[in-house]
Amino acid sequence: MRLAILDDYQSVALDYAPWEQLAADGVEVTVFTRQFRDDDDAATGLRDFDIIIAMRERTAFGRERLRQLPGLKLLVTTGMANQSIDLQAAEEQGVVVCGTGGSPAAAPELTWALLLAFARSIPFEDGRLRAGRWQSTVGFELAGKTLGVLGLGKIGTRIAGYGRAFGMDVIAWSPNLTDEAASQAGARKVSKDALFRESDVVSVHVRLSERSRGVVGEEELRLLGPTGIVVNTARGPLVDEDALVRGLEEGWLGGAALDVFDVEPLPAGHRLLSAPRTVLTPHLGYVTEESYRQFYGGAFEDVQAWLRGSPIRLLTPAVANGAGTSA
Structure with missing residues (x-):
């Protein structure tokens, strides 16, 4: 055998x-x-x-x-x-x-690592330091910002806890989320539009299905806006990749921290590899x-x-x- x-x-x-x-x-x-x-x-x-x-x-x-x-x-x-x-x-x-x-800890911890890496430009500054340069960016703090959690299941609940520990206001949305469940997770339930409109950071944690495919599209990304950041460690097709790249290239989306992609491994020459304001990892969430x-x-x-x-x-x-x- x-x-x-x-x-x-x-x-x-x-x-x-x-x-x-x-x-x-x-x-x-x-x-x-x-x-x-x-x-x-x-x-x-x-x-x-x-x-x-x-x-x-x-x-x-x-x-x-x-x-x-x-x-x-x-x-x-x-x-x-x-x-x-x-x-x-x-x-x-x-x-x-x-x-x-x-x-239960692997993916949530990577999610937060990606967010911190983006907030303080760690990959970029690491490369600059190794090339002999010193302090070229100005980061931002998470404390006082609003974290939107899209999908408040086991992973999303951990992310909500991390957000509170960092002094963030946490809001959440998913199709079947109740006010009580959101409150128990330390979050405030809002509508889907409000999640993207009010958040500084949206972290995606819904399960991929035909119903949820493309749940974050151009409309949602435009609501997040030129200072907003989307973090995705769930599954690539949950976010409209074409709209995401266009938002980054055209400047109407603030940034993206991604561990998952429509096609994996990410092909050489993919537009995301040259898109501005990104932190990318090769699906390390469970690794x-x-x-x-x-x-x-x-x-x-x-x-x-x-x-x-x-x-x-x-x-x-x-x-x-x-x-x-x-x-």
């Missing part, structure tokens, strides 16, 4: 779980450090694997890609939700899909030692449980009875 660990960009997957123990079950582990170019490339590379470990949405498993992998029996995603896996197609094909736990221990450790547990016929953390429960080496 063959197991593939995908998209190990940092070549660290084998350090975070005792994969060698699977040899006793006759499982051969192969690690892929590169992305697949397309469905055909993935089909060629993964055709002979029974088990696949996917790192978040780095490699998608839509209906067509799954169809090209008829020998696949177990697909594990890190985290308990993955928009790039077609769960219905997996279920129809008899593929068991399991998830893992994750770190911490603590997070990887949960991701890879949980994936290892999922594989062990499946091999023993009792899969855990199922995302396709209807095919659970097909679990194990006899599947």
Whole structure:
């Protein structure tokens, strides 16, 4: 039986779980450090694997890609939700899909790091200092500013807490947010338009779906205005990327601190790479030692449980009875 660990960009997957123990079950582990170019490339590379470990949405498993992998029996995603896996197609094909736990602190901490880096021009000043220059920008303080939290779930609630700790006024909006829930998180519920009109900074923390795709469009970005900043560590397509770039280039948007993009990895020559007033990171929100221990450790547990016929953390429960080496 063959197991593939995908998209190990940092070549660290084998350090975070005792994969060698699977040899006793006759499982051969192969690690892929590169992305697949397309469905055909993935089909060629993964055709002979029974088990696949996917790192978040780095490699998608839509209906067509799954169809090209008829020998696949177990697909594990890190985290308990993955928009790039077609769960219905997996279920129809008899593929068991399991998830893992994750770190609740990793993404919120990066969000705040991006905001602080933008506020004090840290990447720019770091480069200038290494080039022999001294003090070329004037930053701004977060204290006294208004933080708008778009999506007050687990991550958004942490961000609201960070904002209060830095002396910010915190407001929030999401489609189903109540006044009581906002108050419990230390925020004030406002309308969507008010969130962008009143905020100095808007941080995006809603889950990507067809309903939420493009939830931050040109209208919202123009309300945020020439001094406003948008921070996105959730998913790229939540923000209209074309409108965002135009706002930065034309000057009607103050700035952007981004960890996520429509296409990842971000292609060479992309307009965002040369857009002014930006701080960019390569989807590092979940990339911490603590997070990887949960991701890879949980994936290892999922594989062990499946091999023993009792899969855990199922995302396709209807095919659970097909679990194990006899599947």
